[in-house]
Amino acid sequence: VQRGWQVVIVTQTGARPLIEAVLERVAARGAFPLLRMGFDWPFHRFWVKHAPEDLLTQLPSIDAFERENCDAIVTIEGPSNTRQGSDLPAERFALWREALRPYSRRVFEHELAWVVSQHPTPALAQEAGMTLAQFEDFFYGSVLIDWDALEAEMEQIAARFDAGKSVRIVGDETDLTLNLEGRNGRVSTAKTNLPSGEVFYSPLETSAEGVITFTEYPACYAGHQVGGVRLRFEGGVVVEASAASDEGFLLTTLDTDEGARRLGEFGIGCNPGIRTHTRNTLFDEKMDGTIHLALGQSYTDLGGTNESAIHWDIVKDLRNGGRIELDGEVVQENGAWKL
Amino acid sequence: VQRGWQVVIVTQTGARPLIEAVLERVAARGAFPLLRMGFDWPFHRFWVKHAPEDLLTQLPSIDAFERENCDAIVTIEGPSNTRQGSDLPAERFALWREALRPYSRRVFEHELAWVVSQHPTPALAQEAGMTLAQFEDFFYGSVLIDWDALEAEMEQIAARFDAGKSVRIVGDETDLTLNLEGRNGRVSTAKTNLPSGEVFYSPLETSAEGVITFTEYPACYAGHQVGGVRLRFEGGVVVEASAASDEGFLLTTLDTDEGARRLGEFGIGCNPGIRTHTRNTLFDEKMDGTIHLALGQSYTDLGGTNESAIHWDIVKDLRNGGRIELDGEVVQENGAWKL
Secondary structure (H helix, E strand, O other): OOOOOEEEEEEEHHHHHHHHHHHHHHHHOOOEEEEEEEOOOOOOHHHHHHOOHHHOOOOOHHHHHHHHHOOEEEEEEOOOOOOOOOOOOHHHHHHHHHHHHHHHHHHHOOOOEEEEEEOOOHHHHHHOOOOHHHHHHHHHHHHOOOHHHHHHHHHHHHHHHHHOOEEEEEEOOEEEEEEOOOOOOEEEOOOOEOOOOEEEEOOOOOOOEEEEEEOOOOEEEOOEEEOOEEEEEEOOEEEEEEOOOOHHHHHHHHOOOHHHHOEEEEEEEOEOOOOOOOOOHHHHOOEOOEEEEEEEOOOHHHOOOOOOOOEEEEEEEOOOOOEEEEOOEEEEEOOEEOO | OOOOOEEEEEEEHHHHHHHHHHHHHHHHOOOEEEEEEEOOOOOOHHHHHHOOHHHOOOOOHHHHHHHHHOOEEEEEEOOOOOOOOOOOOHHHHHHHHHHHHHHHHHHHOOOOEEEEEEOOOHHHHHHOOOOHHHHHHHHHHHHOOOHHHHHHHHHHHHHHHHHOOEEEEEEOOEEEEEEOOOOOOEEEOOOOEOOOOEEEEOOOOOOOEEEEEEOOOOEEEOOEEEOOEEEEEEOOEEEEEEOOOOHHHHHHHHOOOHHHHOEEEEEEEOEOOOOOOOOOHHHHOOEOOEEEEEEEOOOHHHOOOOOOOOEEEEEEEOOOOOEEEEOOEEEEEOOEEOO
């Protein structure tokens, strides 16, 4: 954060101690903090729920000006109830995301500085099945680690996948092939996500073939938790989808737009502090021994061309009998690297 | 609120039920709500406290754009602690108010729609010396009244003062003369303040002569409560000032700028639901049987020419032996009208 910057802070009231520490430090650096605090996610849920439908795809000039002119966005999630927002009709939410799309480009293409983090709240602890004290231990155990050492390890993993082409993911009810040819990965360090710790790619948009079943954990998105998601891909497109619970939300979300049925991301979790799924994507997608796929928007700066109003990360655990093959060679088995 | 409007909602977390009702209704009308919520007043206190001093008089472009382009401002005070902000150095606060001055003109001159209200919180009840239930009764008893009937009464009072010139306020340690010649008053109805119920003027800037002592109640401003304020005016200017407590804050505030020593407002409280001082200016200044004077910024649309970064309303109770004379005639005595 530099002097003169305009720093938008998107947050929720549960994160108060961290919000106030950030406000103080941003101001002390001579950067102007613009606090955008709601009680729960998402910030615009009253608008999404109650606005006339024909206005949902429009962004008011004040909001647009802010998104075009801010120098940094600090997102600090601190929900009091993780299910808030789950009552928003997916169709209306998609219209609103459409309004935001021209502006999210600045974030995806790193035209501005940004970081996403959380503050441990009772609601997040509850979602994780932990006491607040347990969750705080888990939280700081994944955030306060030796980032330089982890970065070096992740660079090795990325180098190997950068040089490879075909990725095969095998696991419980899962056999899926992707192609990364010509695509470089990104090592996620503690600069944009806290916790961080993943290596991720935008795979070739037409390459996904086969089946993946997320038997271990629910797929969490927009306040929903969809159990037992099963996706079958042909030529990069989801041609069959089912779920053990909340299947309607899965199917509606896949119909958001054309890009919602293609992959925007293949990610590999590498954070050794995260061994437990907490129904909290920011953490779950970094879990060591897992991979995740994101439906929807790809990373244009990683060569991705898929466009969508959604970006839904879903985590697959490979620690119990799963493996990753790269160009026919097993590079990870039961969550352990064989590089 | 009209379709297409951009409605800024400035508020604090304690007002949650009212905030959410407003967000829903604004959105349902097709007006875009822009929530600017902090934990406590003032919204920018971290900036005022910690920013480099040379930046304090500047407004960042995003904030300026919002203030120039919003169609309405809804302020809903809902503090969790009424003393927050009282630690802000008055000099730094004055610099920040300087930055806001070009934009507050839109509010003072009614270029946009605005309303100021509150939501009854434990902190406001505590300040009033009441339980929350007692304060809620008091609160709604002053807000949910017959506004049409009160407006008719206030119109009579305003007509009388509009036609008059010299106002003399006599009371405990008080004998002060003002001139309203050529100035019209405004009847405050429930459109911009809730509770409402006052008739107010911007008196001639050079007219105040004499002494007023606010013996009954503290003068509340910026989180401070200054006891026993005594002001002596000559030619419209405060030439002597003292206080029984927190005198330093009074003197510093009077030195904010040239206009801070002149009167911007003479107001007459008319709300029959407000019989008790609650250290809450929005209510206190409407108390039936009281008058108030504001140091600082005047109402340009009422003919006022005094400019200042401050506007500090201070309430004087006239119900116990006080009186108001208009051109030599007693028009109110012991708080009762003799019109």
